[in-house]
């Protein structure tokens with residue numbers, strides 16, 4: 590057992606046991622979470638939150654090696670996912686990944702080799718099947734305490750800071766959502782906007798908040814680093830939904846991430862830029878879709894060769910179908926109706942920053 594495992598497990602066993610059973614500590618947690626978590630041996634994040642509570646009768650969790658680390662799984666993942674690279678570089682204080690348990694356990698092995706601490710989250714989830722979303726899931730149907738015995742959908746926490754892994758675990762276990770956002774380093778404006786948008790995202794957009802972000806941001810030349818529309822294919826720079834594509838805190842964070850990624854994985858960073866800097870169709874009520882692999886031409890127009898792409902949830906059937914088929918002729922019919930949210934133009938010195946001509950579809 591690695592030193593990290595033993596420390597994480599010991600801290601978790603002690604803190605979960607104490608938080609679930611000691612009423613005095615529970616009261617202190619509500620009034621002064623900082624102090625209460627410190628009493629559990631955790632150097633808590635400076636936080637103004639005062640409403641952390643333990644769901645006393647609902648805590649049910651497995652804290653053995655298997656549930657926390659799945660030690661029987663070997664690493665076959667040589668390249669770390671972007672959030673883990675950002676955590677390893679210190680740009681991200683804590684990374685939260687989602688996926689099938691065995692994949693996550695393999696990623697954890699690689700993270701440990703890279704000097705990170707980590708463990709799998711407390712629950713396993715039954716997920717909605719969302720066609721065309723790859724392994725990505727926005728909504729969960731049900732959750733149970735995981736024993737680490739199956740390849741169910743789970744979460745993984747990794748950080749250079751062992752305490753932060755344990756605090757992230759407690760936040761997942763007790764549904765301290767705001768605190769988790771803070772631990773993950775998400776801007777507070779974006780965390781608040783997410784909480785506000787979530788009920789509508791569930792009701793209308795299969796739990797995908799991106800549509801609301803596009804609607805609220807409006808048309809513009811947005812920083813490509815904030816393009817969160819391609820995360821289904823593992824392509825992303827930030828891991829949160831920004832309150833708006835003009836959110837200054839998110840842009841600052843995204844630039845910091847890009848710098849780290851460029852330093853640690855230059856090729857991956859360049860690939861992200863190429864993939865994320867694409868125009869996005871905004872066809873009003875018909876829906877929204879990133880035009881995958883569209884390229885800016887020297888005459889300042891966009892060329893899209895009909896590479897198959899997918900509309901965001903809630904889009905009209907006709908648009909969805911045309912996109913699925915990569916049918917540029919059909920897509921072209923939507924062009925007169927659309928606005929374009931353009932992620933690619935960022936730099937003040939960029940010669941394309943003043944004007945653009947829109948999308949040209951080429952069959």
Ligand SMILES: [Zn+2]
Nearest residue numbers: 778779832836
């Ligand atoms: Zn924000």
